Amino acid sequence: MQIYDSYLLKALDVKLPYSADEEEPVFLRCLGSMLCVWVSRSERCAGAGVERRILPDLVVSADSNRRCAVEIGAFDPEHSLAEPVMRMLRNLTGQGLAMEGRDFEWGQPRDSRKSSALPSRLAELGHRNVEEYLEVRKKEGLALNSAFGLKGRRLEFDSGFLESTQGQPLLDLIAQLRPRLAQDPLRHPFDVAVRCLGWRVDDSMLEESLQRQLTQGSSFGFGGGSSPPPGKYPKMESGYQAMGVPGLYFAGSLGHGRDYRRSAGGFIHGFRYTARALHRILRRDQLGAGWPNRTFELNEASSRSRWMRLVLERINEAAGPYQMFGELGDVILFQQSSTGLLAEYLEELPMAYAQEDRFLASKPRIIVSFNYGRRFNMPLTCPAPER
Helix, strand or coil, rough: CHHHHHHHCCCCCCCCCCCCCEEEEEEEECCCEEEEEEEHHHHEEEECEEEECCCCCEEEECCCCCHHHHHHHCCCCCCCCHHHHHHHHHHHHCCCCCCCECCECCCEECHHHCCCCCHHHHHHHHCCHHHHHHHHHHCCCCCCCCCCCEEEEEEEEHHHHCCCCHHHHHHHHHHHHHHCCCCCCCCCCCCCCCCCCCCCCCCCCCCCCHHHHHHHCCCCCCCCCCCCCCCCCCCEEEEEECCCCCCEEEEEHHHHHHHHCCCCCCHHHHHHHHHHEEEHHHHHHHHHHCCCEEEEEEHHHHHHHHHHHHHHHHHCCHHHHHHHCCCEEEEEEEECCEEEEEEEEEHHHHHHHHCHHHHHCCCCCEEEECCCCCCCCCCCCCCCCCC
8 A cells, every 4th residue: 555655646765743842863874874763852952952861871972973762662672573683783782892781772662463453454454353363464474563562672772873884784784674563663774865855045146125015024825725834925916916016926835835735736636727727827817828628508408417427527526626625616608699598618617726826716607625624633423314
């Protein structure tokens, strides 16, 4: 499933969001050119301006490099897969190259079967109880992972020790065994880490007066979404034209200012549709071309049937309104003709543009769009049955 998720969702590895006040990402070079990654609690990190005790006998001074306590667990020291790590750890300790309390620490044993989430996770895998699951794992010759291990101990290391000359062989060994001993999404070594710390529009190409007008000052936002930080996006009208600057338009990620934290316009699977909408807006407004459309005569049965099939087809299959929910929608305009009522179907218009355009807003219309429900992400309650 991880392979399918990576392919379908375009997340090639792992997205690692973290709160700077609570967590600290730790990257250690392992297996030659690869990266072993952990997320450590901020209070278990020190150095780089902060002095703190991160292991029982290890105080990291403020003027040293950043060091954190990184965890491997639940780690069963008696399991056969753990033997190489235990053997190397005993050798390092025997030579005085590693000291418990200073370079590593054992936590208390814990029984994973006491987890409140365990029964439901077992049920998802089709098992009635822990014993049945363990029997299947045994027959398949697989290790007990951190979620279902009968017993385990938290094993913590000083990151500074792991990346030292003495600890490097141990780090490489952990990198090889960690995928089989844990369910941590970071258990696999990575090839590259990309830091994405945000960006702002590059307004250097604009005159100073336009910089102040479009990218500086107070933030702006549109109905249903949060306001972006000041200067993050240029200020735009409903048709992606610069606010108060005729002829200047924005596309791609910059267009996400219209749907910031409301839809998918900040990503390729979203802004490919808003960019196409901008192209159609320019054709319509600048060249006088019509919006791509299909027209149906509703007084004629076969035409009315084709219209209804199109509506259902678009609701079920249309990509633009689905990806750009709350921003793009299909608009059906109704008007009288000499032969009866006509329905003109326009695909994927920016909804605010459709509402503000004088011609479009003057016609009776239906807008077909997607959006989250008003109680999205809130617990659902079923009403009591009527007696």
